[in-house]
Amino acid sequence: MATMRTANAVDALSALAHEGRLSIFKLLVSAGTDGVAAGLIARKLDMLPSTLSASLTILSNAGLVASCRKGRSIIYSADFAQMSKLLGFLMEDCCRGNAAICAPLAQIANRAACCA
Amino acid sequence: MATMRTANAVDALSALAHEGRLSIFKLLVSAGTDGVAAGLIARKLDMLPSTLSASLTILSNAGLVASCRKGRSIIYSADFAQMSKLLGFLMEDCCRGNAAICAPLAQIANRAACCA
DNA sequence: TAAATATTTCTATAATTCGTGAAATATAGA
């Protein structure tokens, strides 16, 4: 797994650093690979369509969610691989890379790709 | 370990969603529990004192770093427990809490407290 | 084709965040 770049991590963190977008992302994480239609997200989280769309675009640009059209709806789902890369980025070099203590963490982050 | 609240997670993610602050945090993560003096951080990352101070305040308010004075210097260190809570928050309820797949992840996040 | 549904795009305003330099505060040593 290629390690994430700083700019990429900042984009992902920025995307998540917002109450509405974080709620969307967590909803999608909990929904797993099936994903959720944009309209259903809007109803569940009580958001205006334009606000939701803008939020989904930001999460999408950060690589945290993927989408595909299904009829009139667009189904959004969390990108677990990207989420895993982000966790790995935050943990890498922990304690100067002291393998005895921290090395397992990077591997562990990979498991966040449980739904991929 | 108490689970993190959404508002708290947003604060932490916002604090990290900035190139300079993310660099500071990663430097502190790599330094481990010894921490690094503010001035040394500034020299290593080539930041102005006032900019660095503002960044450290934001990271501190988010609970991601701790500080203590040592002589004229102030030593900053990463708060690994808070980092662990943040990772856990992002992973919780993954795949609707399907234990067979995702439950281990929450436990795993605890290990990010390797230096605590 | 016409109407209904689902979502995005556009536009404008409001709010927040960013970075800097100067001044202030705290500590140590001569």
Next chain:
DNA sequence: TCTATATTTCACGAATTATAGAAATATTTA
């Protein structure tokens, strides 16, 4: 006490981000 070092606080203009409503686009069904 005076001076040097280390860090924070303050104030402000510049840049970015957030939100809403209206209009536009895409798809399905009648």
